[in-house]
Amino acid sequence: MHEDRRFPPPSGLAAEANVTAAAYADAASDRIAFWEEQARRLDWGRPWTNALEWEPPFARWFEGGLLNVAVNAVDRHVDAGHGDQVAIHWEGEPGDTRTITYAQLKDEVCKAANALVELGVRAGDRVMIYLPMIPEAVFAMLACARLGAPHSVVFGGFSAEALRNRIEDARARVLITADGGFRRGRPNALKPAADEAAEGTGIERVLVVRRTGETVPFTEGRDVWWHDLVDRQSAAHTPDYFDAEQPLFILYTSGTTAKPKGILHTSGGYLTQAAYTHHAVFDLKPDTDVYWCAADIGWVTGHTYIVYGPLANRATQVMYEGTPDTPHRGRFWEIIQKYGVTLLYTAPTVIRTFMKWGEDVPAKYDLSSLRLLGSVGEPINPEAWIWYRDTIGGGRTPVVDTWWQTETGAIMISPLPGVTAAKPGSAQVALPGIAADVVDGDGVPVPDGGGGYLVLTEPWPSMLRGIWGDPERYADTYWSRFAGQGFYFAGDGAKKDGDGDLWLLGRVDDVMNVSGHRISTTEVESALVSNPQVAEAAVVGATDPTTGQGIVAFVILRGGAADKGPELAAELRDHVAREIGPIAKPRQILVVPELPKTRSGKIMRRLLRDVAENRSLGDVTTLQDSSVMDLISAKLPTSK
Numbered sequence: 001m002h003e004d005r006r007f008p009p010p011s012g013l014a015a016e017a018n019v020t021a022a023a024y025a026d027a028a029s030d031r032i033a034f035w036e037e038q039a040r041r042l043d044w045g046r047p048w049t050n051a052l053e054w055e056p057p058f059a060r061w062f063e064g065g066l067l068n069v070a071v072n073a074v075d076r077h078v079d080a081g082h083g084d085q086v087a088i089h090w091e092g093e094p095g096d097t098r099t100i101t102y103a104q105l106k107d108e109v110c111k112a113a114n115a116l117v118e119l120g121v122r123a124g125d126r127v128m129i130y131l132p133m134i135p136e137a138v139f140a141m142l143a144c145a146r147l148g149a150p151h152s153v154v155f156g157g158f159s160a161e162a163l164r165n166r167i168e169d170a171r172a173r174v175l176i177t178a179d180g181g182f183r184r185g186r187p188n189a190l191k192p193a194a195d196e197a198a199e200g201t202g203i204e205r206v207l208v209v210r211r212t213g214e215t216v217p218f219t220e221g222r223d224v225w226w227h228d229l230v231d232r233q234s235a236a237h238t239p240d241y242f243d244a245e246q247p248l249f250i251l252y253t254s255g256t257t258a259k260p261k262g263i264l265h266t267s268g269g270y271l272t273q274a275a276y277t278h279h280a281v282f283d284l285k286p287d288t289d290v291y292w293c294a295a296d297i298g299w300v301t302g303h304t305y306i307v308y309g310p311l312a313n314r315a316t317q318v319m320y321e322g323t324p325d326t327p328h329r330g331r332f333w334e335i336i337q338k339y340g341v342t343l344l345y346t347a348p349t350v351i352r353t354f355m356k357w358g359e360d361v362p363a364k365y366d367l368s369s370l371r372l373l374g375s376v377g378e379p380i381n382p383e384a385w386i387w388y389r390d391t392i393g394g395g396r397t398p399v400v401d402t403w404w405q406t407e408t409g410a411i412m413i414s415p416l417p418g419v420t421a422a423k424p425g426s427a428q429v430a431l432p433g434i435a436a437d438v439v440d441g442d443g444v445p446v447p448d449g450g451g452g453y454l455v456l457t458e459p460w461p462s463m464l465r466g467i468w469g470d471p472e473r474y475a476d477t478y479w480s481r482f483a484g485q486g487f488y489f490a491g492d493g494a495k496k497d498g499d500g501d502l503w504l505l506g507r508v509d510d511v512m513n514v515s516g517h518r519i520s521t522t523e524v525e526s527a528l529v530s531n532p533q534v535a536e537a538a539v540v541g542a543t544d545p546t547t548g549q550g551i552v553a554f555v556i557l558r559g560g561a562a563d564k565g566p567e568l569a570a571e572l573r574d575h576v577a578r579e580i581g582p583i584a585k586p587r588q589i590l591v592v593p594e595l596p597k598t599r600s601g602k603i604m605r606r607l608l609r610d611v612a613e614n615r616s617l618g619d620v621t622t623l624q625d626s627s628v629m630d631l632i633s634a635k636l637p638t639s640k
């Protein structure tokens with residue numbers, strides 16, 4: 001936590017920065033007026049009458065205002081004469097490419113919107129999207145936005161079972177998917193999983209993009225090819241204007257229980273903060289920058305910083321389908337060189353992987369176009385921060401470490417690249433207009449140098465509006481911990497250093513962060529116990545040098561099930577991949593005779609984490625039976 005290195009903004013960037021230190025003062029003098037000012041960056045069909053209606057924990061921003069999110073992301077740029085500007089440089093994993101201008105994007109979005117209307121989609125209907133990283137994913141999301149039909153994108157790496165649960169929770173009637181996508185050099189089928197998920201649910205129509213060209217099952221009457229339905233539509237579509245609080249999307253994320261939460265975001269406030277933060281934190285100059293957010297649209301980072309923020313700001317951006325090591329480990333740097341990328345946004349786990357691969361890989365490419373680097377998803381350790389800045393940024397570029405969540409909708413804590421003297425490893429300060437603090441267990445702010453829980457102390461425009469269909473869970477999950485103070489509890493531990501800068505320390509609840517992806521321990525546990533061989537399971541996130549955390553599972557087998565060693569571990573890992581998705585596969589599975597429990601029967605994950613991280617055990621006195629830990633430790637060397 002002690003870090004003396006400081007990196008002031010490059011003077012050229014500071015002199016031309018989109019946002020200067022004055023923004024903090026503006027926002028501090030009148031926070032609501034500051035956000036109204038930012039909302040005016042958008043085109044409104046009718047202005048709002050009330051900037052914020054706050055009935056804790058329910059907020060309504062820009063009430064009375066009408067807008068169309070897709071018009072703000074696309075049409076208005078075309079109308080302003082930027083139709084020929086490239087919106088998306090798309091790079092397929094096998095090396096095929098597509099260049100999409102704003103004028104073409106407008107046509108594609110309008111055609112897709114007309115197609116969805118033909119499938120019966122109306123404002124308010126939920127549309128599921130289960131697609132690889134192809135341009136149709138962006139078209140589909142914007143087409144839904146254009147119609148006021150909230151989308152729910154499910155990451156293509158999630159299993160059929162995970163997709164089915166989300167379809168049912170959202171009660172969606174239309175699903176947009178693809179035959180598959182390319183991943184690690186091979187076609188990776190999606191359609192069979194989409195079929196399995198849709199079976200027996202309320203899905204009536206399935207719109208299928210042809211990407212890989214592989215033969216896939218096709219249900220006549222229900223399924224329709226994108227190229228058959230969308231391509232024949234008119235490129236003219238007259239948009240309706242919707243209330244600022246019209247639902248824009250539901251994005252499922254892991255909580256502390258086995259059932260993922262459908263995080264609900266709405267339109268006006270979300271787009272305001274998405275656009276403002278993208279403008280402020282990435283300093284985007286739409287005429288000259290080439291921006292690349294290397295996330296997947298299945299996560300909130302892809303929603304806010306591939307689709308809504310950058311497009312609202314008229315960015316030219318790169319979108320990449322595949323993995324960083326296909327067909328070779330220089331793929332990212334090759335793409336940056338090819339398109340002259342100036343702004344790059346990625347995750348610490350990716351940066352640490354590049355560090356492992358060695359400096360000679362990026363050294364083969366010209367990365368001199370880069371002028372700013374961003375990090376998101378988990379704490380970035382100072383070594384990785386410095387490596388990113390020096391090796392990728394040539395020692396010139398600011399690095400912005402951005403803290404936020406699916407729930408916050410947009411960046412909340414981050415340096416400003418033209419203002420803040422950056423400190424490796426710290427996300428530093430709340431953005432202008434955002435109020436964050438670190439409090440102790442009683443909700444009292446800790447002094448500089450102290451640690452505790454990260455809270456957000458005032459409502460913000462892109463805050464979640466609730467958990468889909470479950471207002472009680474919303475109030476309980478985020479607002480009950482510090483109900484007395486009315487603070488939003490983020491679930492993260494944090495510290496304030498001697499300068500008052502914020503350091504994020506990871507989750508304090510039962511949520512793991514694996515390669516920047518949120519996975520709940522209970523979700524993996526319930527997947528494990530759904531296997532007939534498993535009686536009980538306890539899952540912990542153990543520190544991992546590359547992925548941040550790795551999933552370690554302790555399982556008790558059912559009577560009669562044999563510990564088949566590595567074969568059993570492989571079976572259970574595959575089982576979890578089928579239930580949730582490959583990202584939730586445990587790194588390690590240990591078969592144990594007992595689990596450590598308190599007298600009240602609660603599993604003591606803290607002790608299991610000690611075991612998983614090869615530490616000497618902490619306090620075992622609250623255990624029901626302390627000899628359990630000896631039994632578990634005895635299992636360790638052989639059962640990897």
Ligand code: WTA
Nearest residue numbers: 376377378379401402403404405406504507
């Ligand atoms: C973690 C991703 C430290 C944090 C945008 C948070 C971070 C969770 C950072 C949200 C960061 C995200 N430094 N930790 N810069 N960014 N996190 O919903 O634990 O997938 O609560 O949103 O990721 O993950 P989510």
